[in-house]
Amino acid sequence: VTVTSHDVARLAGVSQPTVSRALRADGQVSARTRARVHAAAEQLGYVPSERGRMLATRATRQIAVVANIDNALYPQLMAPLHATFLSHGWRTVLLAQRDDESVGDERLIDGSVDGAILTTTALGAKLPEQLRRRGVPFVELNRTAGTVESDRVLAHNEAGGRAAAELLAAGGHRRIAAIFGPTETSSSQEREAGFRAGLRDNGVRLTPDRTRRGWFSEPDGRRAMHDLLSTKTRPTAVFCVSDMVAAGAMNALAEHGLSAPDDIAVVGFDDLAIAGWPVLSLTTVRVDFAAMAARAAELLIARIADPDTPYVHDRFPVELVRRRSHGG
Amino acid sequence: VTVTSHDVARLAGVSQPTVSRALRADGQVSARTRARVHAAAEQLGYVPSERGRMLATRATRQIAVVANIDNALYPQLMAPLHATFLSHGWRTVLLAQRDDESVGDERLIDGSVDGAILTTTALGAKLPEQLRRRGVPFVELNRTAGTVESDRVLAHNEAGGRAAAELLAAGGHRRIAAIFGPTETSSSQEREAGFRAGLRDNGVRLTPDRTRRGWFSEPDGRRAMHDLLSTKTRPTAVFCVSDMVAAGAMNALAEHGLSAPDDIAVVGFDDLAIAGWPVLSLTTVRVDFAAMAARAAELLIARIADPDTPYVHDRFPVELVRRRSHGG
Secondary structure, three states: OOOOOOHHHHHHHHHHHHHHHHHHOOOOOHHHHHHHHHHHHHOOOOOOOOHHHHHHHHHHOOOEEOOOOOOOOHHHHHHHHHHHHHHOOEEEEEEOOOOOOOOOOOOHHOOOOOOEEEEEOOOOOOOHHHHHHHOOOOOEOOOOOOOOEEEEEEEEEHHHHHHHHHHHHHOOOOOOOEEEOOOHHHHHHHHHHHHHHHHHHHHOOOOOOEEEEOOOOOHHHHHHHHHHHOOOOOOEEEEOHHHHHHHHHHHHHHHHHOOOOOEEEOOOOOHOOOOOOOOOOOOEOOHHHHHHHHHHHHHHHHHHOOOOOOOOOOOOOOOEEOOOOOOO | OOOOOHHHHHHOOHHHHHHHHHOOOOOOOOOHHHHHHHHHHHHHHHOOOOHHHHHHHHHOEEEEEOOOOOOHHHHHHHHHHHOOOOOOOOEEEEEOOOOOOOOOOOHHOOOOOOOOEEEOOOOOOOOOOOOOOOOEEEEEEOOOOOOOOEEEEEOOOHHHHHHHHHHHHHHOOOOOEHHHHHOOOOHHHHHHHHHHHHHHHHHOOHHHEEEEOOOHHHHHHHHHHHHHHHHOOOOEEEEEEEEHHHHHHHHHHHHHOOOOOOOEEEOEEEEHHHOOOOOOOOOOEEOOHHHHHHHHHHHHHHHHOOOOOOOEEEEEOOOOOOOOOOOO
């Protein structure tokens, strides 16, 4: 038999809402009542995870996921988020956001969701601050705004960028180009910083005329690669901020009758399913998005259960996956 | 501190119920009062509680989309559905379903959604019947269960299959193979029926040993193509039920050191973005999923507004897109 907050309330001689408030350390509850509730909870073996479920059943049991439907990562993140929340009895509402627009904040703070997973947050974005002020629990997944202290589940993007740089430098490449992502996302910035540091440490210069920048998309990668191919001295290798950008780069090569790695080496980042397609055979940096998303869901559930738990910053390791496109 | 409707009422000098009515544009409130309430709400930064609004209007203003996150079509359908519903003031809740499992029906019929878009319905599925019995408005998009009369937005799949058959027959192919989809989906059945009819009318036989079947996925397409390549007399052309299946087929060719159209012609169906990638350059049948999804959303909104409006069956035209993979 599961112990409920009603059992705790009965034993402590208080109302059920008071139990909830006492266990969330609400200031409206006196220290004496809080102590009585805690004692009753302990006596009945009313454990913290149980407590979270209790609070949740009184709420809407709905989690908002702020995500960009156009981004190739979206299904990779959404599926495990959805599955994890569902297994804990939560529904998932999608709040779609394009990279260049702000989310309808109102729907996050009007009390209709118990918490939010933010996957599109730009550096310096105001949304995390707004949510904090309104008391809406949230977890930053894959990107962070870096504005307020928060639970964050990110990849070791810098290490991945560095590994890509070392691979290309070790392959003897000296005329290396890069197609970086938007400066306003932490994931892109970190990948760029790691790649630059890796080249620097290996004595390879990344010149501005071999640097391009765009969104994490195939068309932007294709455009950037066409541009790089039009320069006087073509690069011998190109690092791409994401696999979709790398796919665009390889498509641009195909349009010029060229291919990777025979003409130009290409390295991506993410390890989407397409990277493993034999027609691309893309060397890339694997990010375990499924594990990251599941972890973010669990952190949010814990945060909803206990708003005072210390913030967690999780960095998931990445792994270089050598296929054909880097030239070995 | 959270601003409540009571704070707005105090500042505007009206009662709390008047605030609620004014903010939902109730005709009983004068324009002048409404303006005053809006000014007070704005001044205080008041966001109406969704739960309160739900109680007040007795409508959840929430639409469920039953979709398969693993399916490549999902983002194609979800983005326009989401945008169309949002522009009419509806939220979208995702009810994820894998092809081989039934959706949590409970969440559709417990009164928490105003209607549903069904995109994963298998032939003969019971869900449409259950929704009808419970009075939950729904629209079938891309697939139909065919069990109860309903609003349906489907593609001219049969015409598309026929066009693919005619293209390959006109190209002189006689040893033609097909990788069909699951028999339990209407879209797959219709594409197959059209392709078979098109071959028949052109005097080409489709033999059972050149027929394979799987899900609408790259791995299933790849597996089927490997299998076809192991047969005694290889086909000279392969029709694939979807672009992801065709990508799988082309990946299998690449693994054998072969390519389309030089060794075997390949034709897909859907015209996903990947079909246009130069590394694939896939000849395919274009389906206008964005227009279909927007139409389905509009039909559902109309159905919610008037449950007695006659049912609409919409078939969207498809278009053969000739790229490189069919061999011209």
